[in-house]
Amino acid sequence: xxxxxxxxxxxxxxxxxxxxxxxxxxxxxxxxxxxxxxxxxxxxxxxxxxxxxxxxxxxxxxxxxxxxxxxxxxxxxxxxxxxxxxxxxxxxxxxxxxxxxxxxxxxxxxxxxxxxxxxxxxxxxxxxxxxxxxxxxxxxxxxxxxxxxxxxxxxxxxxxxxxxxxxxxxxxxxxxxxxxxxxxxxxxxxxxxxxxxxxxxxxxxxxxxxxxxxxxxxxxxxxxxxxxxxxxxxxxxxxxxxxxxxxxxxxxxxxxxxxxxxxxxxxxxxxxxxxxxxxxxxxxxxxxxxxxxxxxxxxxxxxxxx
Amino acid sequence: xxxxxxxxxxxxxxxxxxxxxxxxxxxxxxxxxxxxxxxxxxxxxxxxxxxxxxxxxxxxxxxxxxxxxxxxxxxxxxxxxxxxxxxxxxxxxxxxxxxxxxxxxxxxxxxxxxxxxxxxxxxxxxxxxxxxxxxxxxxxxxxxxxxxxxxxxxxxxxxxxxxxxxxxxxxxxxxxxxxxxxxxxxxxxxxxxxxxxxxxxxxxxxxxxxxxxxxxxxxxxxxxxxxxxxxxxxxxxxxxxxxxxxxxxxxxxxxxxxxxxxxxxxxxxxxxxxxxxxxxxxxxxxxxxxxxxxxxxxxxxxxxxx
Numbered sequence: 001x002x003x004x005x006x007x008x009x010x011x012x013x014x015x016x017x018x019x020x021x022x023x024x025x026x027x028x029x030x031x032x033x034x035x036x037x038x039x040x041x042x043x044x045x046x047x048x049x050x051x052x053x054x055x056x057x058x059x060x061x062x063x064x065x066x067x068x069x070x071x072x073x074x075x076x077x078x079x080x081x082x083x084x085x086x087x088x089x090x091x092x093x094x095x096x097x098x099x100x101x102x103x104x105x106x107x108x109x110x111x112x113x114x115x116x117x118x119x120x121x122x123x124x125x126x127x128x129x130x131x132x133x134x135x136x137x138x139x140x141x142x143x144x145x146x147x148x149x150x151x152x153x154x155x156x157x158x159x160x161x162x163x164x165x166x167x168x169x170x171x172x173x174x175x176x177x178x179x180x181x182x183x184x185x186x187x188x189x190x191x192x193x194x195x196x197x198x199x200x201x202x203x204x205x206x207x208x209x210x211x212x213x214x215x216x217x218x219x220x221x222x223x224x225x226x227x228x229x230x231x232x233x234x235x236x237x238x239x240x241x242x243x244x245x246x247x248x249x250x251x252x253x254x255x256x257x258x259x260x261x262x263x264x265x266x267x268x269x270x271x272x273x274x275x276x277x278x279x280x281x282x283x284x285x286x287x288x289x290x291x292x293x294x295x296x297x298x299x300x301x302x303x304x305x306x
Numbered sequence: 307x308x309x310x311x312x313x314x315x316x317x318x319x320x321x322x323x324x325x326x327x328x329x330x331x332x333x334x335x336x337x338x339x340x341x342x343x344x345x346x347x348x349x350x351x352x353x354x355x356x357x358x359x360x361x362x363x364x365x366x367x368x369x370x371x372x373x374x375x376x377x378x379x380x381x382x383x384x385x386x387x388x389x390x391x392x393x394x395x396x397x398x399x400x401x402x403x404x405x406x407x408x409x410x411x412x413x414x415x416x417x418x419x420x421x422x423x424x425x426x427x428x429x430x431x432x433x434x435x436x437x438x439x440x441x442x443x444x445x446x447x448x449x450x451x452x453x454x455x456x457x458x459x460x461x462x463x464x465x466x467x468x469x470x471x472x473x474x475x476x477x478x479x480x481x482x483x484x485x486x487x488x489x490x491x492x493x494x495x496x497x498x499x500x501x502x503x504x505x506x507x508x509x510x511x512x513x514x515x516x517x518x519x520x521x522x523x524x525x526x527x528x529x530x531x532x533x534x535x536x537x538x539x540x541x542x543x544x545x546x547x548x549x550x551x552x553x554x555x556x557x558x559x560x561x562x563x564x565x566x567x568x569x570x571x572x573x574x575x576x577x578x579x580x581x582x583x584x585x586x587x588x589x590x591x592x593x594x595x596x597x598x599x600x601x602x603x604x605x606x607x608x609x610x611x612x
Contacts, residue, residue: 148461150462
């Protein structure tokens with residue numbers, strides 16, 4: 001019964017690596033004393049590969065270390081070991097376009113909040129097929145809502161640490177889905193726009209591209225960073241100032257960025273309609289084209305080939 | 307190597323029940339696709355037993371359901387099933403004074419924040435010897451510090467949901483320990499006192515017992531509730547208004563409450579010394595005595611005998 005349920009829910013096309021050993025999804029288990037399970041005391045990254053190249057590998061690993069640093073987690077594993085295990089898992093799965101999730105926990109410990117009780121990490125790598133989002137979403141955009149669930153305060157649980165404490169994001173998604181909307185936009189307690197549960201948010205007003213600053217409380221998205229780089233390189237006007245909810249709703253065009261989705265337009269937020277398709281959003285069309293060229297170029301450079 | 311480390315860290319006197327099956331600590335494992343592991347998407351309770359009676363069992367179960375409700379988690383398991391499994395685990399361990407941790411997760415799912423992807427719970431029960439705190443801590447008090455880590459905002463991740471998202475608390479403990487102090491006191495973003503990472507906080511000023519209100523952002527502690535009940539029953543003056551940091555430091559006596567520790571005095575917060583031993587704290591001595599009588603009476607009533 002339990003196994004049956006498990007097979008209904010788990011994607012059996014995934015391959016899991018736990019501390020160097022390969023498991024099928026139904027055999028992939030971790031100690032209940034792992035602090036990731038007890039307290040959400042873990043950090044993670046999601047990357048993907050294209051034509052056997054892990055896109056922005058160095059950025060993802062750097063951010064994994066940064067998340068660990070933000071929560072005071074020591075990483076006892078060498079960077080080379082982590083890379084070896086990622087490549088080993090990719091080779092088992094052996095597909096050229098992969099989803100890659102790397103989870104690093106503070107390891108098992110006594111049931112005690114004090115993180116000094118732990119002294120080893122558990123490394124979990126999950127590899128599967130890269131999710132393919134419907135083309136219609138890239139053409140016609142998503143429908144979002146500004147939810148009542150606030151983003152965690154930067155001084156409480158910093159959203160820039162990509163950690164196993166994702167309940168805040170789960171609650172936001174739940175709120176949006178229960179209202180029949182695709183996804184959520186979260187504000188902080190000062191009514192500033194922060195981000196979505198799994199993406200950064202962008203607006204264009206009078207030709208100026210704008211995204212909220214880190215100090216509003218958000219993850220430094222890798223796609224966000226790349227878009228900033230592309231805008232600057234192409235001399236496109238860019239601003240990284242605080243955005244309030246009413247400013248967002250007053251924008252000409254809205255899009256989101258994430259590693260797996262890339263750039264995706266937003267057609268509606270709350271009751272405000274921003275348009276129906278990419279023809280209505282010339283600036284999003286422009287940055288999408290530049291971003292796709294940038295990714296294709298990245299793949300050609302093949303930093304990490306496996 | 308891994309197993310050796312595990313044995314070094316894990317308390318082998320514990321007994322674990324996972325979905326009805328009994329495991330030793332080193333064999334107690336959960337799917338890495340459990341949402342408790344992926345996102346901290348779980349709720350939990352810690353209770354203890356004395357003379358084979360689970361103290362305040364009904365309160366703990368009620369709070370478990372309340373935590374689940376606060377995070378929109380459906381509990382598919384019957385209350386009777388949960389009770390049966392707790393008693394089964396206690397019988398395996400077979401000691402009269404036990405530590406009991408009950409963890410309920412939203413179960414395995416696809417790797418997707420949307421909680422509607424899950425449709426079963428995982429129930430984990432951990433039973434071990436009740437921790438014994440040093441008598442000196444009850445006599446001479448603890449040394450606390452008001453940490454920079456703020457408590458999670460009630461509208462972001464409600465501290466009244468006892469969930470698997472305990473990184474906020476881990477960070478606070480880590481901050482306190484790194485300063486050589488026993489434990490932490492956390493404020494919210496309005497400079498209001500909330501609670502400690504694993505306890506509620508109380509102050510006495512001019513004979514009035516005071517503890518922060520739920521709206522400041524804290525867990526409705528069961529010992530906290532019982533102390534309120536005892537104060538009211540004994541016509542002792544009690545207030546549940548917002549407490550600011552400077553008011554706390556200006557108190558005559560300070561104590562904390564938690565299910566496992568009961569009532570414990572505080573001798574020092576930051577640079578402020580409140581005294582050296584229970585003789586300096588007549589009101590704490592009084593409420594401790596009343597509380598211990600209350601517990602002993604509770605044990606005699608033996609609501610849940612196993």
